[in-house]
Amino acid sequence: MAGKKVLIIYAHQEPRSFNGCLKKVAVETLSKQGCSVTVSDLYAMDFEPRATRNDITGPLSNPEVFSYGVEAYEACKKQSLTSDIVDEQKKVQEADLVIFQFPLYWFSVPAILKGWMDRVLCQGFAFDLPGFYDSGFLKGKLALLSITTGSTAEMYTKTGVSGDFKYFLWPLQISFAPETASEEERKQMVASWAQRLETIWKEVPIPCTHSWYFGQ
Numbered sequence: 001m002a003g004k005k006v007l008i009i010y011a012h013q014e015p016r017s018f019n020g021c022l023k024k025v026a027v028e029t030l031s032k033q034g035c036s037v038t039v040s041d042l043y044a045m046d047f048e049p050r051a052t053r054n055d056i057t058g059p060l061s062n063p064e065v066f067s068y069g070v071e072a073y074e075a076c077k078k079q080s081l082t083s084d085i086v087d088e089q090k091k092v093q094e095a096d097l098v099i100f101q102f103p104l105y106w107f108s109v110p111a112i113l114k115g116w117m118d119r120v121l122c123q124g125f126a127f128d129l130p131g132f133y134d135s136g137f138l139k140g141k142l143a144l145l146s147i148t149t150g151s152t153a154e155m156y157t158k159t160g161v162s163g164d165f166k167y168f169l170w171p172l173q174i175s176f177a178p179e180t181a182s183e184e185e186r187k188q189m190v191a192s193w194a195q196r197l198e199t200i201w202k203e204v205p206i207p208c209t210h211s212w213y214f215g216q
Contacts (some may be wrong), residue, residue, distance in 0.1 A: 002034030003036075005036045006030050007091050008098075008101055011109070012110075017138075021194040022168070023101045025190055048115065051117060055072060056072070057082055088116065090185075092121075095141065100146065100198075104147050126138055150178075150179070151176070156176070175193070
């Protein structure tokens, strides 16, 4: 889709990794569609993952007892968050689609990506109370998680040792165990990723509701 803006939040240390390959394919595939693609390479940027009082450039609303959530919210309203946070928020604000590319660490995201989420997607920017989930400030944007795992697909089933991935993750583009897969299997994973990106703008967003997640 020509004119669309895409932001890729990339969290892997090695450019030649399978994650790096998937990131590269996403950039190439979406650019060919006429999209403007921006990559936030968190490790290359040396992105600060810790949420601390250093994120607030102005005076604290309560200097006696520090609450990061409260102070980040107030700083967001006063435009006194640090420049690295504001820069990432601008990228998110401008994007039509945000892709998160990362390896699964302990059934979650790498610490550097968790820090990005904690610091960038703060109250006042991504959501408010009320004003979250389907009524949040980023409503209308698309997001896609592209993940690699260390375990095989069979291990993430209802009878697998790791359990059904649906119960700890929303539907994702998952590349299972690329490090132990054959070269042909890895090529198929990359081709599947590229094929999905070809029609990404036609996908219907997932209804993140209780009935969808847990069933009737």
